[in-house]
Amino acid sequence: MNNAPLPAPGQHTADNRGLRESELLELFFSQSLTGAFFMMLDEPVAWNAPGADREALMDYVFANQRVTRVNDAMLAQYGVARDAFVGFTPADFFAHDMEAGRQIWNTVFSTGRAVLETDERKLDGTPVRIEGEYICLYTPDGRIAGHFGVQRDVTERSRAELALRESEARYEAAFRLSPFRLTINRVDDGRFTEVNDAFLRDLRRTREEVIGRTSVELGLWADPSMRERYIERLRRERTIVELEFAGYERDGRREITQLHSTLIELDGVLCVLTIAHDVTDHRLAEMEREESRQQLRALSSRQHKAREEERRAISREIHDELGQLLTGVKLDLAWAQAHVPPDAIAPRARLAEAVERIAGAMEVVRRIATELRPAVLDDLGLVAALEWQAQQFARRTNVRTKVDLPANDPPLDADGRTTVFRIVQEALTNVARHANARNVQVSLRLHVTKVEVSIRDDGRGITREQLADRRSLGLLGLRERAMAAGGSLEIIGNTTSGTAVNLTLPIARVQP
Known part of the structure; x- marks a missing residue:
């Protein structure tokens, strides 16, 4: 007969519940997706004892604290089998950088609890970035017996953060050092939140004088209402390229400013990123060149x-x-x-x-x-003169010459008629000299805003090299005569279909 004492009421229930909780904790530890481990010392150390020689204690810890338990997630972080990992010491973890390892252990042991990011190595030497929380385990008399930790591999996140920081640094450098004026200001109130050195230099302002103020307050718009129209357009189109306006006045001269702007969102606030530069000298040079061309x-x-x-x-x-x-x-x-x-x-x-x-x-x-x-040009008009010129050309060269001309003269003034006649005359001369053509057609068309004249042949077409040759005085003379009359001249060459000389005189040369 079993004389064992009967369990107290409820004792089986408590024991079973404790067993289930222990099993659950073991399941949580082993199956957690977060790495978990215990590292215990061969003998506890009095780390916090008065006068403790922590350097000597650290030497002991690095040689005698060992991994005693580890889960699968932790093994995966280091790419190592359990049998090889159990028994690892701090010196094994930080063989690549012992000084960094000692600093980390000093932080954990001195604070008792620490959250850290550390640069470590897998067993094959691959760098890995670890984020972990570590808690010391103490004996009843306050000595450190070891510690446990939970940690994650944050290598990819760290790389992404590093790439982001590098990108931000590059952007900041490019923004700050750009030779163009770069600004960021809020759309709702127009106040500047960021400006670069070029902006401050050109405006002869300090950063403190600009940040928080608007472009209107700084006098950057000769007409403040234009800024409102600019923002309205920017809201519609999101991006504006090469907007030019009369900007602020400096040294007694009103600047012509060119803007390139786009809407961006920063911390949930709609802003405008703007690239601006002074194009005054460029535009004045263009005006001078155009004036010079007009004079020529x-x-x-x-x-x-x-x-x-x-x-x-x-x-x-x-x-x-x-x-x-x-x-x-x-x-x-x-x-x-x-x-x-x-x-x-x-x-x-x-x-x-x-x-x-x-x-x-x-x-x-x-x-x-x-x-x-030719007297026919003055006596009978342009159409008769072109017909006569074509007949003379055909008679001298035996090239079949066809004309497509209106019945009446186009309403050109004397200079316009002379320009058309001389260009046709020179073009036919070039055909006779260079084209080796069998057929030529001269046509004249009158449109609402322009007169178009075309001379086409089926000879060997003029080449691109010949067209680009600045020494070709004949072609230069044709273009010069057309431009002097306010028109334009286009020469198209094709080795299989000949050459076409197309003259256009605008309505400015046409009498009303």
Whole structure:
């Protein structure tokens, strides 16, 4: 018969509950996704005892504190098997940096509880960043018997944070050192929250004078209402590129400022990131260049006009004076022929030769006068002159020449008509000299705002190299004449389809 004493009422229940709690704690420790471990000393140390030699104690701890229990998550953090890990000492953990390890242990043992991030190594030497909480275990008399800890591998998070810090540092450096003015200000009230050195330098202000104030308060807008329109547009479009406006006045000169702005959100506040720079000198230089171009065009136009007047005058002189003189000589020779006896064979032959030479000279005079200034252009108009020019070209070169012209002259002024005629004349001359073409077409179209003239051939097309050659005075002369008349000239070459010369004169050259 069993004489064992019966358990007290409720004792089985308490024992079973304690067993279940112990099992649950063991399950939590072993299956936790967070690394957990115990490290116990071979003998407790009186770390906090008065006059304790902590350096000597630390030497003992690093050699005699060992991992006694560890869970699977902890093993995974270090990439090691349980049998190899149990028994690890602090010296094993920090063989790569003993000084750092001693500082960490000193913090844990001196405070009794610490939350730390540490740089450690896996068993294969791979760096790993650990975030952990460590708590010392004490004997009843206050000596440290060891400690336990829970920790996580935060390597990836640490790398991301480092990358973010580096990115922020690069952004800060780029923002601060940019040669352009960079600013950030709130959309709602326009107050600056950040500005760079270039902004402060150009405005001759200190950071304290700018932060918290608005661009209007600083006088950066000649017209403050423009800032309101700018913000309204920015709200609609989110980004504005190359907005130019009359900015603040410095040294007696109103600056032309160019803005590039975009909306950004910082800490939940809608802000504007702006890049601004002074384009005053650039715009003034552009205006000066354009003024210079206009002056050169005006000068070129006057030169062309003067040249045409000279051509017209010389042509008239040749036609009227020399032509009349030759006509008189021809009449005198004809009279002499009529009065030479029929039997004076030699004199009659010499007179016939002289008459023939005079006729040839008169033809040369007419040709030179026409080339200097064709009378048909002044007498019959542009369309007739272009038709005549095409006929002359076809007769001289045997190139089939087609014209596509309106029935009536376009309403161009005298300079415009001369420009069209001379460019067509020069283009046809280039075809004869260089193109080896079989067909040419000359066309003229009148639009509402412009006149378009085209000369196309099917010869060997002009090359890009020839078009880009600045030494080509013929092409340069064509472009110069077109620009002097306020128009433009485009030359297109193709080795398989020939060359097209396209002239456009704007409405400014067209009489109303």
